Amino acid sequence: MGIPSRREAQGDRRYDVVIIGGGINGTSAARELTAAGYKVLLAEMFDLAHGASSRSSRILHCGLRYFETSRPLRSFLSSPRRLASAAGMARAAMQARAELNALRPEICKPFTMCFPVYGGDAVKGWHLDLGFGLLRRLGPARPVLDYRRVAGDFDRHVPFVCDLRDRDRLRSVATYREYIIDSPDRLCVDAALEAERGGAELRLFTRATIAGRTAEGGWSLRLSGQGSVEMVEAPVVLNLAGTWSDEIIAGIAPEPRVPLVTGTKGAHIVVRLPPRYAGHGIACLHRGGHPFYCLPLGGDLFCFGPTETPYGGDAADAVATDEDVAFLIEEANFLLPGLRLRRSDVVFTWAGVRPLGYDARQPMGRRVREIHDLADRGLPGIFAMTAGPVMSHLSAGRDLRKAVGRVLAPSRLPPVPPLPASRPDPAAGDMARMRHAVGAEHARDLMGILYTRTGLAWGRHLDRRTVEVAAETVSDLLGWSPGDVATQVDSFMRHQNIRFARRETDRLSVDRVEART
CATH class of the missing domain: 3.30.9.10 (D-Amino Acid Oxidase, subunit A, domain 2)
Structure with a gap:
């Protein structure tokens, strides 16, 4: 199977699986693998849901889009394989739609x-x-x-x-x-926290670099973040860094290298x-x-x-x-x-x-979700995923667990189901939610507090004074001085104005909206 036998764990630096990427598929895989008894470490270079997971169209669709082409009959009758692919993706969409609605109806x-x-x-x-x-x-x-x-x-x-x-x-x-999925960022956070309660380790704002093979044939990884460097080992690595996936293996993949991602x-x-x-x-x-x-x-x-x-x-x-x-x-x-x-x-x-998956014949990439076993590229024990949308993350996590299970057995018994997540009292208000994001959910900056975990900034632009109050609310928890607060507020305002660029609505525009009513 290409995966070496493992000795007993020596300290905390050895894991069954290291996951690189804290997006929707990385966090879902962490939850599934931890629940199955694997010792898991998840490393994310930035914060949870930093990439595509927080920037999708937010639609939980029924799968009709896979049959939508400008010439549907001609397209599908001329290519039965394309029809089979569309039907498979549509089936997966319908199943994901049903599962997510049943499990999280409050955000659908x-x-x-x-x-x-x-x-x-x-x-x-x-x-x-x-x-x-x-x-x-x-x-x-x-x-x-x-x-x-x-x-x-x-x-x-x-x-x-x-x-x-x-x-x-x-x-x-x-x-x-x-x-519409009300908060895809929150799905990432909840999956990561559930994995952590089950025993997984989360290392946010930490760059994971695959350093090379271990003496046993597994993988050595360097974790750099928050002023420290640590070496860890694992026989299996899940490269779930999305559009950064090719960078993760750039230094270790044999030549010639065919891209994973478009x-x-x-x-x-x-x-x-x-x-x-x-x-x-x-x-x-x-x-x-x-x-x-x-x-x-x-x-x-x-x-x-x-x-x-x-x-x-x-x-x-x-x-x-x-x-x-x-x-x-x-x-x-x-x-x-x-x-x-x-x-x-x-x-x-x-x-x-x-x-999306790279294909020289398809300049816009392959939309079919794929798990890539990189053993055929000379990287046994490393897996990657392309084209895994937010809406199907639950099945993606299960499929990644099955892929790992084909080459490695868990080192532990499955844990007792984790306790429910702690939640701030809804009546306590936004300040309690912000403090909870820092104290219990690994938030380390205002973007992670106001967008990723609470969603308080989504759908509107916050004025500077509101952001200052938010920073002051959590400054004691994060050890921010008055100068740090000002720096954090400046950083958030830049982030808001670039990532969610605003076009000022003039008075004429407001009048036109009212007139259209």
């Missing part, structure tokens, strides 16, 4: 998705009927899809139909139930829409042929996106550029010309990079 927010069908377009109404018929057969019966296709009296059934393009060519509107950027804009959009979203194909959505984020905030462009830079630096914003506004106005959106209507933006 339902809404009615609408797919307009026009005369002359490549996507026909019967295509959607067939697609949803397949979805019903592929996935669980619950939660229901609530699919129907409205073929007339649109003003009564589709409250925003007045804004749609080409009313004279509108043949029908398909409606069905979808969900990065594609998805940018979004957020605008305020009038009350008639409440509880609804819109799905379509944009003029480039890729899925395009208008999604409800809460209150009157809606996002349009995503883009689909190649990205070769550092994923941490990904932002919505002026070109991205212009494209998204143009496509939003093509879909909904009645809104007459302008740049001044954009409340904030965000962008993330999808870690």
Whole structure:
């Protein structure tokens, strides 16, 4: 099997599995492996959910998107393999939708998705009927899809139909139930903390470097962070660093090296829409042929996106550029010309990079989730994953546990199920939540407190005084001096203004929003 036998653990520096990456798949794998009896260490260079996990479109979709192409019949009839792949991904989406709804209903927010069908377009109404018929057969019966296709009296059934393009060519509107994941960051935090309660070790703000092979044939890793360097060993390493996965093995992989990951950027804009959009979203194909959505984020905030462009830079630096914003506004106005959106209507933006599988024949990467056993690259005991979306993280964690189990048995008996997580008293307010994030959830900066763990900054821009109060609230726990508080506030404000770039809404824009109401 390629994995050496292990001696008894010597101190705390030896583990069964070291996981590199604290995103949604790394934390899910840590939870599954710890529950199975493996001694696990999870190392994350930044904070939990730092990369793609916190920058997704947040949609928990039913899998229809895998059948959405500009020429569905031609595409699938000409390639049965592509149809089988689409059906497999759609089945996985339906199963993930059902499982996450059952386990975490409080963060799965339902809404009615609408797919307009026009005369002359490549996507026909019967295509959607067939697609949803397949979805019903592929996935669980619950939660229901609530699919129907409205073929007339649109003003009564589709409250925003007045804004749609080409009313004279509108043949029908398909409606069905979808969900928005309210806090993907929180999913990462909860999985990591559950793994820790089961015995896993978390090393955040720690860079893990694979130093080489051990005398036994396992792997030696250097952990650098918070002013210290430590060497640890493990026979199995899970390289779950997302778009950074190729960097993790760059120094140890034999030549020639074929990349693991192709990065594609998805940018979004957020605008305020009038009350008639409440509880609804819109799905379509944009003029480039890729899925395009208008999604409800809460209150009157809606996002349009995503883009689909190649990205070769550092994923941490990904932002919505002026070109991205212009494209998204143009496509939003093509879909909904009645809104007459302008740049001044954009409340904030965000962008993330999808870690898709590299394929020289597919410049935009492979979207099928894959676990890569790197033994065939001369790296036995190292596994990686590509194209693992947030919505399917539960099954991803199980599949990673099974991959490890094929080469290594756990060194311990499965632990007693961990105690429930401690929670601050909801009545205690935001300050208690912030202090709990530091004292019990490993938060070390304001980004980790206000975005990742509490979500207090999500969906709005905080003013400087609010951020100062937050910093002062936790300064005693983190040992921050007044100078440290000022530095932390400056850092948060830069982060907020770059990662969630804001376009100031002028008075005219506010008047236009009110007029659209």
